[in-house]
Amino acid sequence: MTITASRLTKRFGDKAAVDGVDFEVGESEFFVLVGPSGCGKTTTLRMIAGLESIDDGELRMNSVVVNETRPRDRDIAMVFQDYAIFPHLSVHENIAYGLRSRRLASSVIRQRVPDAAATFRIEHLLRRKPRQLSGGERQRVALARALVRDAQAYLYDEPLSNLDAQLRHQAREDILALHQRQRKPTVYVTHDQSEAMSMADRMAVMRSGRIEQVGTPRELYENPVSTFVAYFIGTPSINLFQATLRAEVEDVWLEAPAFSLRLPPSRARALAGHVGGPITAGIRPEDLHPPRQAPFEVGEHNTMTARVDLVEPTTAGSTVYATMPGPAGDLDVAASFGARLPDRFVGQEVPLAVDLEKVHLFDAVTERSVLVDARAA
Known part of the structure; x- marks a missing residue:
């Protein structure tokens, strides 16, 4: 699958949260949307997922316009910043939820759930409820639940923001390792430019609802097109x-x-x-x-x-x-x-x-x- 945004626009009242953005995500590309809070990156991600309506422009998946396609029919897995896991279900049941809703065979579920849990080192937590978990453990449950699916594309909305530094680094490596195995188009949102630089095949720097520059991390670092991109990319700042x-x-x-x-x-x-x-x-x-x-x-x-x-x-x-x-x-x-x-x-x-x-x-x-x-x- 490829994902193509053309003049993608979303308004809330008189304000354009996303103002005519253009980008394309290749078949096996890890594409990162990065920028400060309020720049429109999460709204863009939610339009790709079908969770926000599109006011103008087109969103295509494999050259098919999906502006009006329901979220469940887009075959996309998404990890939310706020976990979005079910408090009344165990860790095992949370991870298996998407598989059961798609009526996969029990034998497949029994194989995939432990594998996904082991990937994020939560196999020892499968019987626990979310209230018994730390914030970092809940986030890893959300990651495992999304990645246990064999979706056509994967979306991440700042998935590591609630993890401590060591777990964030490890989870970053796990996500990239899984991406290398799956080779599916991935759109990843973060405000952390260091995270974006270390993970992206290509990245788009957003500012006030628009894209300032798209390119590889090296291109954006060595050839920034504006003072905003130059200052935002790099630690310490330029x-x-x-x-x-x-x-x-x-x-x-x-x-x-x-x-x-x-x-x-x-x-x-x-x-x-x-x-x-x-x-x-x-x-x-x-x-x-x-x-x-x-x-x-x-x-x-x-x-x-x-x-x-x-x-x-x-x-x-x-x-x-x-x-x-x-x-x-x-x-x-x-x-x-x-x-x-x-x-x-x-x-x-x-x-x-x-x-x-x-x-x-x-x-x-x-x-x-x-x-x-x-x-x-």
């Missing part, structure tokens, strides 16, 4: 600075109150129409390096100076939070280092070498990437 572009002979300089950087020719050629005007510069924390460890030549043209405020150890090294002085106030900057920076650097000014090949530049008014748009043109 550093954004208001700057101007200045031409000097054949060079183009990116200038802000706290730094001046000479852009490489590969960047400068795409910026001819923006020289002399304001621009928003984006520098990801991992593209800032201690000069001695930088994997490129370092000089005054690609160095800035910042005062270290905090050093946060990480599994990969350390994240350094610092400030750069400016006439309108200090500018915050975060840098991710592959080595541990000693605490004695807190309060000191340190140089930061910038990987100029990876600087992102956005129109200060439209907030759209001038580099991605230039490549598309």
